[in-house]
Amino acid sequence: MFALMAWRNLRQGGRRTTLLGLALAMVTGLLVLLMSLSDGVNDSMIKGATSLAAGHVNVAGFYKATPDEGFPMITETGKVKAVAQEAVAGLATVIDRHRGWSRVVSDAGSIWAALYGVSVEQEQRLLQTLRPARLGDYVEDLDGLDPDAREGDMRDLAEADTAMLFVTQARRLGVRVGDALTIRTETLRGQSNTVDVRIVAVMDDLGLMSNWSIFLPKQTILQLYGLDDDTTGAVMLYLDDIERAPQVMEQLRTAYAEAGFDVMEHDPRPFFAKFQTISGQEWTGQKIDITTWTDEVSFLVWVITAIDSVSALLITILTIIIAVGIMNALWIAVRERTTEIGTLRAIGMSRGRVLAMFLTEALMLGLFGTLIGAVGGALLAVGVDALAIPIPSQAVQAILMNDRLHLVVEPAEVLGVIVGFTVMCGLSALWPAARAANMPPITAIHITE
Amino acid sequence: MKPIVELMDVVKEFPLGKVTVRALRGVSLQIGRGEFVAIAGPSGSGKTTLLNQVGCVDTPTRGTVRIDGQSTSELAESALTKLRLHKLGFIFQTFNLVPVLDLAQNVELPLLLKGGLTRGERDRRVREIVDQVGLTEQLGQRPNELSGGQRQRVAIARALVTGPNIVLADEPTANLDSATGEQILDLMERLNRDQETTFIFSTHDSRVMAHARRLVTLVDGKISSDEATEAAA
Known part of the structure; x- marks a missing residue:
């Protein structure tokens, strides 16, 4: 009542x-x-971070040939993957990507971009997430083209010297599928190197990160930087439950230390923000850096x-x-x-x-x-x-x-x-x-x- | 016989601006179980103040008020609330029904506050008492759908539903026409006779006083007379 x-x-x-x-x-x-x-x-x-830039947990690291310069790569990719697969239960996928940073030049312009070297057969997640963009979204002069047409196929990244980019980049570079780009960067030994690639796909933007992410075949990156086959930029682990990422990171820290790897202290910043810190340190050789996806997109x-x-x-x-x-x-x-x-x-x-x-x-x-x-x-x-x-x-x-x-x-x-x-x-x-x-x-x- | 209400030299003072108003000036009074008492007197004589002391809604400045042998000044607020709930029933001049509840719910309210009864038992007691005040037909009606006389009957039913020892009524017929007022007084008299509940009511109406078996008259906060009436004979 x-x-x-x-x-x-x-x-x-x-x-x-x-x-x-x-x-x-x-x-x-x-x-x-x-x-x-x-x-x-x-x-x-x-979605953007874990599709374009990071796994739920990332096993990456730096290789230093001299104390002054670190390169974002790891050697012994096979062993690094094996340790992760053995140590972590509930893994959905494990992939690896090369990482780089270079000038990308077209006939109409140039941009700085983060390069990701991928094996397209590993990238089912990316294939499911990205969608080819409408021509009308990035081609200025359509000249009879259907603005709603979507050109290109990401799977063509299986071919050597190809590239996949995003709408904003295509607009700034004034390119479309089939056009050529020149990728210009420095190798591990400090020499300039370039490679010409053909655009095989222009995808819809996926957040802020697609503004500077360009995907190339892994082989093209290896060639560009003069690296061995057994190297990679990062081993990316995708879990059944993303919430477990911090716990898995700690688990891996122990597992890699026990497997004889030199593991860096946890630094919750993306890999490109760590260059200065790494360069200021005296060590040479390989160190493993384990991060979660939130660390990689903390910016x-x-x-x-x-x-x-x-x-x-x-x-x-x-x-x-x-x-x-x-x-x-x-x-x-x-x-x-x-x-x-x-x-x-x-x-x-x-x-x-x-x-x-x-x-x-x-x-x-x-x-x-x-x-x-x-x-x-x-x-x-x-x-x-x-x-x-x-x-x-x-x-x-x-x-x-x-x-x-x-x-x-x-x-x-x-x-x-x-x-x-x-x-x-x-x-x-x-x-x-x-x-x-x-x-x-x-x-x-x-x-x- | 032990009195159910006992006032000993009760003084009640109110501050009013810079002056102190003495509403009761040393009132001593004993009322026995089953009495039907009218407190009479002109406006401002202290009738309502006296009822407030007996009803435990106010405490005296000095003196002692005992209800069923218990001194009210020794009780905490929660104990006074319980005393009101278990031993007292109130009938107000302006009926004071809860407007959002219907007749049955208004009557049921004290039983709910008291607790310890099943819904069935509450319903039975509500129906019984509503039947006694002659409002069975109006059970589901809200106060604003009832006449003044019907509302006062509901108030009487609400006051009696818990089976209190004492029912206090402050000018119960003041807002009713004379015919309806007579009916209400007849009802109170009947319930007093049937249930042996003590009724104490204030009035300044001589027709109402005529129904009382004992008439206590207040003048300027003092008892000027206390006598049995013709109705008692």
Whole structure:
């Protein structure tokens, strides 16, 4: 009956309850949308990072022929892979890629790019993730070409001296499938070397990282840098559960040390940020560097932090406004129902029960408001994601790490928002509810006599 | 016979701005079980203040109030709440029903607060008492759908449903027309007779006083007379 009283009192609040409930629903909906956006960016980042630049766990390292210069590569690829496969249970895939950094030149322009040398038969994950881009997205002068046509096939990377790049790069280089590029870099011995490659595929962008990632056949990289067959840039491990990455990293650290490898201290930065540190160290030879995917994209985490910070600020302000609104509404209700409170106290309702009655009203309002807002926000997020709305601005694409609006609804987070906001409503009501509970029962009987 | 209500030299003072109002000036009174007592007096004489002391919704500035032998000034707020719940019933001048509950729920409320009864037992007691006040037909109606007389009957049912020793009524007929007021007083008298519940009600209406078997008159916060009425004879 007490819940019924709370519910009916809320309904009796009429416009005040409706407006407050709506405000609560809107703030909750907005929070769910912002969280979905943040999760979407996170998802894009994971997808981009773990497709283009890193495995869930990466066994890479540096080779130093002299103390002054380190090269991002490991020798004994076969043995490195074998240790990982033996030490880690729940491995989905193990691949290896060469890494490099070079100038890429076309007839129309040039860019700096990270090179990934791949064996296309290992790259099922990449094949499933990437999609050839529409000509209309990167060819300026279509001249009778179908803008919706998608040219090229990533599997052609099996042929020597080929390259796969992304829309933004193709636009900047003014190239399309079949055109030639010149890759220019320095070998391990400090000599300049170039190779001409043919573009076999131009893929849709996959977040910020596709701006500077170019894929070549492994053999082309070996040739370009003058490396042995048994070398690679990184052995990338994909796990059944990405959440296990930090634990697997620690496990591998022990396994490689026991297998006789010299393992570097954990440094949570991407490999290219470590050159200066490595060059300043005295050692020569091979050291193994084990990282998780988050380490390799740590330079991008600021985007998520920024989105989360802006969301937190916005939601905090709105939450304070709502909390004050709830408090105010409860104050009014307490004032309007002074006689009722006094009557209830006079007929034997305890202070605790009066407190609980007002808290129940606030919690009920909170629960209904947040439930409507959270469900509405989640449905809107799912709808927007399904529409895959293109993002026109490249700057926004870079920030959101996707060329389309991508929102991910995490049910546990939505539930957390509902619980959190409902509790906030209860806390906001504490003061007026305590005031009501402490009201002396004499208020029910006029003391004018 | 041991009195169920006992006031000994009760003084009640209220601060009002810079002055102190003495609403009760040393009231001593004993009321026995099953009495039907009217507290009469002009406006401002201290009737409601006296009822507040007996009803444990207020405490005296000085003096002692005993309910069923228990001194109220020795009790903590939670114990006073329990005392009100178990031993007292209230009927207010303005009915004071909970507007969001229907008739049956208003009557059931004290039983819920008291606890210890199954839903079936509560329903049975509600129906019994509602039947006694003659509102069986209106069980599902909300207070705003009832007339003033019907609302006061609901208030009486609510006051009696827990089987209290004492029912306090503050000007129970003041907001009712005279015919309905008569009916309410007849009902209170009948319930007093049938259940031997002590009724103490305040009034300044001579027609209402005529129903009481004992009339305590207050003037300026003091008892000016305390006598049996013709109705007692």
